[in-house]
Amino acid sequence: MAQVDYATQVQPIFYNHCLSCHVSVNGSGALELDSYEYLMEGDSNNGPVVIPFNADSSLLYRVLLRDSVIVPNEPICCRMPKNAEPLPQDQQMIIYNWINEGAIASTVSVMSESPREPPSFDVYPNPFNNKINISFMLNQSELENIIIFDILGKRVKTITRKNYGVGRDLVFWNGVDDFNRPISGGLYLIGFEVDNKIQGLKKVLYLK
Ligand code: HEC
Incomplete structure (x- = not known):
């Protein structure tokens, strides 16, 4: 199944069912x-409402369930949308899958037709705390950049090494x-730049 896209699949649900109360100017609560920025800021009475990769613990998803009674610090408990029918199952699943895929802003477009394959690589541990290992296999000895993006698609770090040997290699971030400069905790994307295209992005969660 294709990855859920925030802008075209998730945000419209909020437009249709939630914004009458949860809009900046209205002030339903915080x-x-x-x-996307406001959602992830999660300025709610109960802390962040989205926990990337963990829909079952995310308030944003839990409030949608028919029997939801869980807004811990609220005197009133509520299922959302408040005073309305629950969202249709497929819309609940969009939100559920989106969170479990890492709750990223929008699918970063990955070019498909590159003459060269990106190196296969692993990242571990994930989530990580002090450093993350990026282990990869190179078939050709060439310059490859490892690029790290934040969830808004901004490049935060480029790891360049010249003359990679052929074979297995390991770098860390x-x-x-x-x-x-130390960056804040959260979700990042790691990919290889091959022929000026970013390939094989992997999501990693930096816990501070
Ligand atoms: C009719 C108004 C209304 C609508 C529509 C509504 N909400 Fe709410 N929502 C509230 C209120 C008010 C609260 C604060 C808790 C309470 O009073 O029940 C709340 C609380 C929440 C919370 C808990 C956050 C916190 O501050 O603790 C989440 C998450 C949430 N809503 C998500 C949604 C989502 C997602 C939708 C759309 C599917 C939605 N709501 C639709 C009024 C609404």
């Missing part, structure tokens, strides 16, 4: 659902950007 949670605002009119943009310790959660700093190109200027050696």
